[in-house]
Amino acid sequence: MEKLRQTLKVRKERAILVGAFPADCSDGDDLVELTALAESAGAAVVGTFKQKIRKINPGTYIGSGKVGQLAERAKQLKADVVIFDNNLSPGQIRELEKLVQVKVLDRSELILDIFATRAKTRQAKLQVALAQLEYTYPRLTRMWSHLDSVAGAAGGTAAGTVGGIGTRGTGEQQLEIDRRLVNKRITELKHDLAGIDKRRVREIKGRKDLFKICLVGYTNAGKSTLLNTLTNAQAFVEDRLFATLDTRTRRWILSGGIQVLLSDTVGFIKNLPHQLVASFKATLEEAINADLLLHIIDASNREALNQIESVNQVLAEIGCSEKLILKVLNKIDIVTGQPFFDKSERTQTHPSSASGHAQNARLKQISTVQILQTLLPEAICISAKMGFGLQELRKQVLTKYKGSELLLRVESSLSNGRIQNFLRAYGTVVKEQFNNSCVLIDARLGQNQLAGLKKLGAKSIEIIEV
Numbered sequence: 001m002e003k004l005r006q007t008l009k010v011r012k013e014r015a016i017l018v019g020a021f022p023a024d025c026s027d028g029d030d031l032v033e034l035t036a037l038a039e040s041a042g043a044a045v046v047g048t049f050k051q052k053i054r055k056i057n058p059g060t061y062i063g064s065g066k067v068g069q070l071a072e073r074a075k076q077l078k079a080d081v082v083i084f085d086n087n088l089s090p091g092q093i094r095e096l097e098k099l100v101q102v103k104v105l106d107r108s109e110l111i112l113d114i115f116a117t118r119a120k121t122r123q124a125k126l127q128v129a130l131a132q133l134e135y136t137y138p139r140l141t142r143m144w145s146h147l148d149s150v151a152g153a154a155g156g157t158a159a160g161t162v163g164g165i166g167t168r169g170t171g172e173q174q175l176e177i178d179r180r181l182v183n184k185r186i187t188e189l190k191h192d193l194a195g196i197d198k199r200r201v202r203e204i205k206g207r208k209d210l211f212k213i214c215l216v217g218y219t220n221a222g223k224s225t226l227l228n229t230l231t232n233a234q235a236f237v238e239d240r241l242f243a244t245l246d247t248r249t250r251r252w253i254l255s256g257g258i259q260v261l262l263s264d265t266v267g268f269i270k271n272l273p274h275q276l277v278a279s280f281k282a283t284l285e286e287a288i289n290a291d292l293l294l295h296i297i298d299a300s301n302r303e304a305l306n307q308i309e310s311v312n313q314v315l316a317e318i319g320c321s322e323k324l325i326l327k328v329l330n331k332i333d334i335v336t337g338q339p340f341f342d343k344s345e346r347t348q349t350h351p352s353s354a355s356g357h358a359q360n361a362r363l364k365q366i367s368t369v370q371i372l373q374t375l376l377p378e379a380i381c382i383s384a385k386m387g388f389g390l391q392e393l394r395k396q397v398l399t400k401y402k403g404s405e406l407l408l409r410v411e412s413s414l415s416n417g418r419i420q421n422f423l424r425a426y427g428t429v430v431k432e433q434f435n436n437s438c439v440l441i442d443a444r445l446g447q448n449q450l451a452g453l454k455k456l457g458a459k460s461i462e463i464i465e466v
Contacts, residue, residue: 013080015043016073020062020086023052033270033303034085034107036220040241041114046077060099061092071100083110087271090138108135108273115276118242123196130189131275137182200285211260211401211448213252214287216315217296218307219267222330224248226296226384227264242267247286254398256425263290270310277317284318292400293325297379299369300334326396327379332369333386402426402446407465410441412458419456426452 015038019031031048038045049070057063061084062070074082081103082096088106096104105113112132119125215223219241227233231250252262263286277284287293295311297304308327315321369381380396382389407430412419414437423429427445434440442464445453454461 013043014046014078015081015083016047016049016070016077016079017045018049018051018062018070018082018084018086020051020053020056020084023054031085034083034110036241037107037110037114038083041110041117043081043083046079047073049073059092059095061086061088061096064099067096067099074100074102081105083107107271108275111269111273111276114242123193126189126193126196127276130186130193131273133182133186133189134275135273137179137186197285211292212263212286212290213260213292213294213397214263214265214290215294215296216265216287216311216320217267218298218301218311219269221267221296221298221307222384223264223267223296226294226328226330226382227262229384229387229390231262233264241269249286254394254401258398258401258426260397260401263287268311268314270306272310272314277314287315287320287323288318290320290323292397293320293323294397295325295327296384297327297329297372297376298331299329299372299381300331304372305375324400326400327376328393329369329372329376329379329381330384332381333383333388335369401448403448404446405444406447406450406463408443408445408450408453409460409462409464410443410453410458411438411460412441412456413437414439416457419453419458422449422453422456 017031017034017038019034031050035045035048051062051066053062060067070082073079079102082100082105084104084106086106087108088096088104093104093106112128112135115124115128116132119128215227217223224233227248227250231252233248233250247263247265249261249263251259253259265284265287293315295308297308301307312321315323315325373379373381380389380393382393384390410419410423414434420429420439420441423441423443423445426449427443429441429443431442432439438459450461
């Protein structure tokens with residue numbers, strides 16, 4: 001089986017997708033995302049294989065009987081690779097490959113492969129390489145078949161004669177050699193990434209006086225498109241999963257000359273491998289240090305609610321669940337007026353029947369956006385591609401930026417024009433009184449800007465009304 005493991009790429013390969021689900025789980029569309037992942041990796045999906053299981057088989061995950069059916073299906077369809085929508089153990093992968101006679105990948109391995117093909121910058125490449133090695137390390141024991149001992153010179157074997165003086169003894173197992181090499185490489189990668197992390201931390205600290213907003217969301221939700229529309233960032237955009245892995249930060253002008261920093265991040269996905277979350281921690285620093293998170297939701301996706309839950313899980317894992325979050329429903333131009341159910345369900349009722357017409361009429365009145373708006377009443381509806389709803393988005397972000405409004409009385413010298421300019425730019429001047437060389441200003445200002453005002457050297461600042 002060594003030859004089957006010589007490459008983990010799935011580009012231009014014929015793939016069969018396998019989904020194993022609990023016995024009480026509905027598996028109707030559960031391979032839709034795996035199909036998109038496989039196609040993103042370059043595979044041609046030629047078939048699917050679904051199986052409900054009561055208990056995971058420790059040897060083959062789905063049981064020997066189903067493995068036999070899978071092997072027959074792979075032979076019929078001339079498949080090159082079988083991809084499981086589950087995470088498999090090294091022993092299960094090895095046993096499956098022996099029985100099915102084609103390469104077997106699990107979900108995590110597929111996602112790591114996609115990340116490897118999309119990494120462009122040095123940082124992204126290092127992060128992916130680290131994640132792949134950390135995924136591989138615990139799987140060395142049973143993934144390979146060459147884990148016999150390398151004999152010393154005293155062994156009198158051909159291998160022993162190579163060692164020479166200083167290598168006598170029982171020798172070192174190949175497994176130990178592999179682990180030592182992998183450990184060494186992991187240490188090197190972590191050292192290189194640590195240097196990049198320090199530079200990124202310095203960059204983020206240099207932005208402490210600016211309001212930082214970060215785009216987060218499920219992969220392919222439209223984050224990069226929104227970044228381009230709002231800031232003309234010219235980030236790479238394509239309708240595929242994980243189109244971009246690199247963080248990009250740009251200035252975004254809200255209104256009245258107020259500038260904030262807007263950052264894009266790598267997209268999340270269900271069951272994102274923990275190795276990727278750990279290795280991309282530096283990239284996700286933008287979210288960790290942001291003042292506001294814009295959670296971009298693909299309103300056109302029937303699995304939007306499940307995707308929201310997946311994003312929330314990743315945010316909790318990196319310590320961002322308590323941050324200020326504004327939910328944004330994107331792609332409303334695609335779904336407005338479309339029923340929230342599958343096309344196959346629409347044809348189950350015969351259109352000629354009166355009850356069928358009534359049912360279809362009721363379903364057509366409910367769109368994806370309406371359902372999401374009911375469950376997420378504070379979410380903003382936009383279309384990043386068409387530009388719909390962006391004015392409302394700016395308004396809501398500006399409200400979050402300012403915080404709760406305060407009525408202040410500020411006294412400053414006439415020569416301190418910075419205070420007057422600040423209050424006019426970031427707040428609303430209600431009244432001004434001039435007295436000799438001083439000016440007394442009543443103004444409404446957001447609570448978040450109060451710290452900035454205090455730095456400008458006012459003689460006194462009094463909060464009149466909260």
